[in-house]
Structure formats: C-alpha cells, structure tokens
Amino acid sequence: MSEVKIGLEVHCQLTSLKTKLFCHCSSDYRGKPPNTLTCPTCLGIPGAMPAVNRRAVDVAVMVALALKCEVSPTTWFFRKNYFYPDLDKNFQISQYDRAGGVPIAVNGQITFTANKARKKVHIGRIHLEEDPGKLFYQGTIDTSPYTLIDYNRAGIPLLEIVTEPEFQKPAEARVFLQKIRSILEHLRVSDGTLEGSMRCDANISLQGGDRVEIKNISSFKDVERALGFEVMRQRDLLKKGMKPIMETRHWDEIKRVTLGLRVKEKEQDYRYFLEPDLVPLSISKEQIEKISRQMPELPDSRRERLMKEYGLPEYDGEVLTNDRALADFFEECTKIYNRPKAVSNWLMGDVLQCLYSLEVDIAESKITPQHLVEMLTLIDNGEISMKIAKKVLWDIVKTGKMPSAIVEEKGIRRITDDSMLNRFAEQVFKENPKAAEDAMTDEKAAHYLVGKMMALTQGRADPEKTNVVIKRKLEERRRH
C-alpha cells in the first residue's frame, strides 16, 4: 500500500462581510455587471491605498477559535509579488509565516468521521488575503485570442486554511471539506452554497516522493475525483519504475484528469515582504475572550446536543451536523413531528441520495420540513407504503409539491377498502386459475397470488390486508 500523503489549502470567502477586505466596495458581486463594484483601491489605480475591514479580523479570529488554533497576538500583512491578469496590482496582499511574518492563527485541528473511522487532521495556519479578479475566455483558455477581466471579485476577503499533509484517502479530504463548510456555516461567516465561495488546492505525494500540487478544483466532489485520479496516476508511474516529478498540475473537470503544464514553469519567486501601506494588527486576550463568548453553536457541540435531546446515535449526529442546512432541516421537522429517528433515517438515506443524484443542496432544493413531515404522516397513517413514499420523495424534491397533492394526482393512495380489495382478488383468481388451484395447498402459490395482486394494483394494495383477503378467499374455496 503506497503511503499516500495529502494536504489541502482551502480558500473560503467570508461571504457574511458586507464590504471587501481592503476597501468599501460591496462584496455582493455575484450576478452583477462586470466592473461595477470597483474603486481605485481594488482596481489598483496608482496612488490608492488599502484599509483593513475590522469585521474580517473578528471573523478570522472566530474561525481560528472554532478550529482550535492559537491566535497570534500580533500579526501583519505581506505582499506576495507575481504577475497575472487577474491581479489588479500584480501583487496580492496576504499573510506569510516566514521572513518575520506571522499569520493570524496557527496550530489547530479538526476531527471528523470518514468511512466510519474518526480522523484528526492538524491545521498548520490560517490567514487572511484578498481574492483576485475573474478571467473570461472566448471558448476555452487554450483557444481564446484574448482574455476578459472583471475585477468585481478583486479584494473579496478570503480566509486560507492550510492543513498538514495528513490525509491518506481522497474521501477523507472530501469529508474534511464538508466539515469546514459546516463549521463556517454554523458560525454564519460563509455561505457554502454560493458559487466559488470555497475553493481548494491540494498537494499529494506517494511513498515519501516529491509533492505534486493540484490546482483549479472547484467543487468538493471534484476534490475526491481529482485526488483519486492523481493517486492512480502516481501509482501507475511507480509501478513502471518511474518517479512522479514535483510539479503543478491542473484539474480538468470535463475530462476528469489532471494535466501537467506543457511548458516548464520558470521558478517562481514571490519575494514576500511586509505590506508598507498597512500597520500590524494586535489581538488582545480580551478580544479573543469576547469573540469566544459570542460564538454560535459549532457542529461538534450541536452533534452532542442532538444526540442528547433526540436520542440519536453518534453516526446520525455526525452526518446531520456535517451540513448546517441539513441539521436545521432536522430540527425544524422535530418541532412538528415527534419521531426524530424516523426523520433522521429518511434524511440520511433517501433524501441525501436524492439530492446527491440531482446535484443540489438541501438549502437550494424544493423540499421543506413540512414536505417531509407530511410524507411521514401519510406513511404512519398507512395511506402510502414505504416503497411508494420513496418515489413520492423524488417528486417532492423535483417539483416542491406537497406529498398529499402528489398522491392525489397520481392516484397512488394505498388501497385499504375491503370491497375494492375483494374485487381485485376476484380478478387475480380469475386470471390465474392454476395458481388459485395450487394455492389451496401450496404456500408458494399463495404468495404468487399476493404478488399478482400487488402488480395489478401497482403496489397500492395494502400488503397486510391483501394477505388477509387472499387467505379468506382461499378459505372460502376450501369450504366449497
């Protein structure tokens, strides 16, 4: 088993902040016409200067505490110097952990459950930095004769979270990212459903070899795919007796492969130095305590509470709290329905499966707690079977119609009326004379008849009652 080491660099937009990190422009850039949320500072106009958003610092400290990091008492901003069209100044104001630099927090950890095993991963550092602008192409990046730039996103506050290379399986990376997102959503500092609000670069090495960096991963699913592909690619090389070289590879989400750059990249040198237009940040113990006291409920605490209040097993607690919207959904359901375990089972099972296939988050889908509770009530009342309910669920998520309406529309209400069942039974017996004959002595044939009845009624016949009706009919026959 090749020793796989994966590390992640996660970039999280602090979407709850109203303005950018270093200027007063609105941070609500999605869907806005290009270059309408810019100012001299975020356009890099000569003479303009940055000014730090104080809420960004508070939020960064809060996230650091949630990730159990040590908050640095003094921290400052550095310039990372490189050229690229998406940069407004051809340097990024960021933080650094060498050459005298100190990031806002270091040495944290997160524990999560992947493949039913608890895993702890250490956070090396977290720091604040600004997002660059966005590039657009005519066609693809390969063929576009020019590049269009929109600086609306330039200057959006980012928190970069860097882990130690302690992941051993791609699936672990995916679960970890879900947990980070859940933490940020529980803290109400970042909305993970917003496109591009969380991005990730990964680095991976096998058997202690050179590290390969993978960039351009845009979704959590892609993280697992990209890492999975890369592990395979490197294993293949090693089997052939070759060594994977240290390089940066890009994830192509359409072809689902990582691609090495065609031209050897000249050695980049970011020439980090202290940002001279900003002054140091000093974070006092009092400030840390205040932020700590005002912190909202975190996923781990919520998990404990759900287990206690609703008698859920740890597994359920973990899955539900891994997505704030899911946990919120669960708690809303329990306010109007008193079988929490049933809710949990449906959420963790069919609901999540349905959402996953349709590639939609619970927050974005059409299903609400009212929908689920009504459906569960219909099951409880025997009006629909479990099997039917699973199909109804798909319709709910796709259309947002209430289950009772769907059931009416499709006429799939469970048949429990005795006279109706009798008529169906008559039909079954008529259409299957041999089985009817055999059923008087053969158990198997009796089941066959039950099956035929279910088919005839498209699964709507109440199974228990069907059994009873068939048995009665057979009894009648025997007496004659």
Next chain:
Amino acid sequence: MEIKKLTATEIAEKVRNQELTAQECIEATFQRISQVDEKVRAYITLTKNQALEHARKIDQKARKGEKLGRLAGVPIAVKDNICTRGTRTTCASKMLENFTPPYDATVIRRINAEDCVIVGKTNMDEFAMGTSTETSHFNPTHNPWDLNRVPGGSSGGSAAAVSSGEATLALGSDTGGSIRCPASFVGVTGLKPTYGLVSRYGLIAYANSLEQIGPIAKTTQDCALLLNVIAGPDESDSTSLPQQPPNYTDSLATSLQGLRIGIPKETLGEGTDSNVENAVHNCSTKLEELGAKCQETTLPTLNYALAAYYLIAMSEASSNLARFDGMRYGYRIDDDDLDWSAVYSKSRREGFGPEVKRRIILGTYALSAGYYDRLFMKALKVVTLIRRDFDRAFKSFDALITPTMPIPAFKIGEKIDDLISLYMCDIDTVPVNLAGLPAISFPAGFSNGLPIGVQAIAPPLREDLTLKVAYAFEQNTDFGKKSPNL
C-alpha cells in the same frame, strides 16, 4: 502691487478682504508662465481654463460675502505624481502619459476646500526616481538661476515654478530628499513632514515607507500655512498618524533662545563643496546670534544611510510599479498576437525610462530568494541603527543642521551617466527619510551665484522646531529675498 512679489499669506488675506481678486492672481501667474516657462520648463500640464473658472467662483463667493478658505486665490503648482481628478497625472513617464485619475488625492481635496487654485502639474524625475529632474520622459527642467543647470529633483518642476514666480506655492513629494534638494538648488524653502503627518492617499507610490507630500514656498510662513492645510489624519491612509496636528503658523518666532543645535560632522568635510560648508558655518553663527547654541556632534551610522535607503526604496518601488502592465491604464504595445507575459514585458520595456528600469530590477533582486536577508533585511536593520543614532542625538539637541546638498546645482547632463555620483548627492537628505523625521531646507547662501540650502532636522512631530529655525534665520538674513534674473 506686483502679484509675483506677494506671499501666499498676503494673497489669501487680500483676496479675503477683496483687495485683490482671485482672477487677477491667476491671470498674473499665467502671464508669468507664458513669459518664462519656455526656458524653465517647470510644467508638464497647465490647467488654465479650470484655474480661471475656479478663480471666478472664488471671487463670486467673496462678492456674496461667503467665507473664503485659508489659501483663497493662491496659485499652486502640483507635482505630477499627485492624483488630480480629471487632469492627467503622468509621473513624467511615458507609461502614464495619458493617465487621468478618476479621483483626487486627499491633499488635493484639502487645498481645494481652502480655495487654493491649481495652475498646473509640474515636471519631475520619472516616478520620482532621481535627484535632478533629468530622468523625466518629457524634458529636463532648468534652474531659474542658471538655465544650464539642473533645478534638483525629483520635485524639480515644483521648486522651479515657485522660484521663477510661476506659482506662489507648490506641493512636492520627498522620498530621499526630493523636496529639500530642489528647494536648496533653486533657493526656496521646502519641508518634508514627519512620516505619517500628511496623507499619502493619491500619491503615486515610489517607496511607501519613506515618502511624504510636503510644501514648497518662498517663505517659511507660507510653508507653514500650506502645511496647516494638508496635514492631519486621513482614514484612507492607514499609515497616517491619528492625532490632530498643531497650528504651524503659530510656531514662527524670531528668538531661538535656549535652542540646542547639533551639527553632525559626517555631513561636512570630504565630499562637501567648500562654499556649502561655509554656508553651514555662517548659518550656525547667525543662529547663535539669535540665541541658539550650536555644537558639532557625530552620528556615525549616517555614512551607511545611502546604501540602506537605495536598497529599501528600490525594493518597494519594484513592487509598487508592478501594477503598470497596460491592462487597466497606462502604456501598452500594439501587438495582439503575443501572450500576456510578452505584452507585459514589452509594454513595460517601452513605457519606462532607464533609471526606472534599473531600480525595478535591482529592487526585485534585493527581495529575491537568497538575497532578501543579505540586502533588504540588512538594510532594515541598518535603519534601526540610524534611528538609534538620531534618538541619541536628540537627547542632547533640539534640532540638527546639515547642508541640504553637498554641492550646489550641477550642469544638466553632467552627472546623468555617473550613477554613483548622482546617488551620492542624496547623502545628507536620505537619513531623514529612513528615520521618518521632519526636515526643512531654507536658503542660506550662494556659491558663485547658485543658491545653497541648509537643512534643519527635528524629532518626530516637531515640525515646529524646523519652522522656527528656518523662520528666525530667514527674518534676519536676505538670502530668501533674492530672486533669479528671469
């Protein structure tokens, strides 16, 4: 009343009293400009229509009896690295030849609010990198005292405009002596404020941790008046000092009783012109007559300031000038068949002059892996030592005086190819920027008809001491009262 001979203080008072109209002042200034700027070439852009329009509005306000500002009707020249909305701001570079900022620098908003009238943007060394205004992309500026000589730099245009009567006040910027040097070479007064006293928002950056915008004028009182208007906290500049500054015109007095003045021996002797040295000695004699006590002192680390200055300034500049790539503004080559990296490299190659290119490359080198510690970080440590030297000196002295420049104005073209010789001219001015101190240059003598300036340096936020020394000397001598024969 010859407007050319009035100080800013006098003009503002007369315009407020309606003894003079703003229009008269501005028209007289433009007449003077048309007479002499062909020879001096202090200006890159003249804003005659806007200036007259502005003047008319001020006169209208005056007639209505509305309150006028502290600089009412005063014509001011602004160095072309300070952003003026709607008026091109070039930094004397081909790179920004057609750049029109969409915003005003904070200092511009402040002078506008006091009814000061901008008559034009002045020539400078390209991106403020130089000591002679010879690296300007357009043309050099000529010293009004001798048109074959440099006016100093990098705020050469601003200082020359004041000296030749083409403006009553000027704004310059000083990174390593760029206000004080030209002030000294053309015989006017120029002050570099304490780091952080004046907002840098809107100053196109050369070296952020060293530079300040400051006043240039014929008299100390005028410098103090302009400083009153531009100084003070600005929330757009995170490095601007938060406290409200004092009133600088209040600090002008003619007695220097009890003032202890030190003269660092490192700024005299070898490398300093004998006439310059004499001017310093004569100055100290005069200051003693006025009640001060002058004494030689030593600040040994001053000899290392030049190297530290250039390493830091070039490093910061290499990063500050990276933004000039022709995408959002600035010069851009016409070739579209190239990729972005090639277009950047070629546009920057054509847009920047040689001195700018040299400093960008050396600065990049000083910050690069393997050299960062040896060069950039080492320079930052030397700064600590220089500051300690000044701190120690200011325990025994209230102020220090030195020559502003080791030599008087040299001929145009004389030093442009001798880089080291040119850099060495900054030797007396750069330590002040490294330590963030206030310093003023005032006229203190002549060398074969060329002005010589003396520099007074004070502890942080003690502009009042520099103004006091300059004022007392000015009121008791007539070096500052002389004007070039133009």
Next chain:
Amino acid sequence: MKKHISKEQVEHVSWLARLELSEEEKKLYTQQFNDILEHFNKINELDTEKVPPTFHTANLINILRDDKVKPSLPIEEALSNAPKKKKGHFQAPRIL
C-alpha cells in the same frame, strides 16, 4: 572587482519583473549593478546580528475601518483609462 550579480541573474530577475531588456541593456545594467552593489556592500561593515529590523516607520497598530458599503466607481470611470476594453471588461492578451 568582486562580482555581485551575473548577466544570467539579471535576465532571471528581469523576467520576474516582466521587463524585457535588449542585449545591450543586459550588458550595461549588469556592469552598472555590480558598481552599485559594490557601493551598497558598505552596509556589511555594520554588525547587525543582534539588531531587529525596523518594519514600520510610525508605531501604529490596529488601524481598521468599519464594514460599511460606500458607492463604487461608475463603470465608465473604472474603464476610462483602459487601453483595451470589451463588453464592460478589461481586455488582456491571451493566456496561452
């Protein structure tokens, strides 16, 4: 004279700075840089082992601003100096 910087280093650094140089410029600058760096070498005479670097000129800390939205530039002004623009975007050359 001691060589502080080679022509290859000048080439590499000019690439880092995206500043194309001609052959003559490379030669001239390499020579000039060595002169300059020789002069700057003077600072190595000072013992700075126990000396902390001065990172900031003024002793300010925690200069922060409120998270309050202010109007952005109108798009015409944002694009007003762009040498090349298209459909409200700044136009840059191709990436590859």
